[in-house]
Amino acid sequence: MSISFITYHYIRNSNHSTFKPYARTVEEFIMQVEYLNKNFDIIDPNDIEKVQDCLKSNKNKGVIFTFDDGYKDHVVASQILKCYGVRGLFFIPGKVIEGKELEVNRIHLLTYSGISCEKLLSRLETTIRKEKMKIRTQDKACKEYVSIENYIQELINDNGFDNGYTLAIKRLLQRDITDSTERAYAINELFNKLGDELDLHEMKTLYMKNTDIEKLSVDGHAMGPHGYNHVWLGTQNEKIQSQDIELSIKALENVIREYIVRDWYSYPYGSFDEETIRLMQENKITFGLTTDWGEAHMDQGRYRLKRWDTNDWWNNEKKMPKNPLAK
Ligand SMILES: [Zn+2]
Structure with a gap:
């Protein structure tokens, strides 16, 4: 089984949002969750063993919902997922945890x-x-x-x-x-x-508060760091990358249970290089997600897993995914 990690940006109620070019509406999100829940195996990102198995074998297709940047919108998404008995994977930058704007x-x-x-x-x-x-x-x-x-x-x-x-x-x-x-x-x-x-x-209402992050964790959703300063790691030198990654892990450890912080990492802008991969190993991270679009298989390497962007893979008119995610 391969896994399709699907990533969401803003999920907004209003059509008048400044961030509309990147946004999905709540209705669109619900439509996608319903479709995927009906047609695919939605995998719990906390179940690392199952994730490993799925990434290695070649049978049916699994799906994991991912959310980068710690937007307040994602609290709504988490509640919708909860209604369907599904768990999401949320990546929060260190700066957001510390109350700063990205x-x-x-x-x-x-x-x-x-x-x-x-x-x-x-x-x-x-x-x-x-x-x-x-x-x-x-x-x-x-x-x-x-x-x-x-x-x-x-x-x-x-x-x-x-x-x-x-x-x-x-x-x-x-x-x-x-x-x-x-x-x-x-x-x-x-x-x-x-x-x-x-x-x-x-901007003032854009991000989750730490109480939101704690609630997400209590609700059983998985979480991982997404850089501290949210920079293109692949363009930074070894020292800056190392500091940024360590700070991002520490910031998240201050809010949620420490033992799950290192299961997942998402590179801001999907940017990484060989040094980033080495630092993932050094910091004992289990999986690293990129923004190279496609299905994820273990043969990509555990720190180079591909994802889909909701704005690229979903066909709004047909109300179903575009190929090749469609069964
Ligand atoms: Zn990001």
Whole structure:
């Protein structure tokens, strides 16, 4: 049996959410749970032995629901799963446990608030030039820096104007402004300058509280760390990766029973490299989940398991999964 890990982002009641491009509605989520519960074996992520067996054999298909980032929305999802007698797997970043906002969500708020991409990018370019920030090239293996003009031009050449602009904003702020302090500064600058146009209330109510996390655990759902600072681990050096992973484990250990914290790990943005894998072994993590899309088998390696993204695998019109998950 292979396992289809399905990952969800925001699950919202309202169609007016700023985060709509990534969101599923509660109704869509229920529809998917019903379908999967009826047609597939939904596996309890706490049952590590069964997970091992399923990943090794080649019979029917199992499903595990996964949720990254610790959103308040996931509390609703957990209650729906509970109604069906099913357990989910929730990945919570250390920063969220400690009550801080993730940059990824601040960036989503900036890019989906209706402010034009040109305006955002031109503000960002001004800050990058003024502060002489260094920009990483798109090619991960290449350690050289590029000018902001060339960086943007390359993305526009590959993706067209609209997508190129959006990608430039996201990647610069998430990853490609080389220095993490400078990245945080650039995001703060945009928030300061454009704050009036942003729905800051969305951010205040975005994440679970620690009491929510405890409740999830009491309800029998499984949990795992999802980085501390929620950075692209695969682009960081050994020391930063090691610190981030250890901090993420400790933060979760402070909220839930210690012995289950190391069963699962999900890499933020799905980013990892050989060093990340080594650190998973060193920290005695059982399974690591990526965001490479597909079914998970043990032959991928226990720290490189594939997943599906709900926004990619579910056909909303036919109300069933697209191939190849469909039986
Ligand atoms: Zn994440």
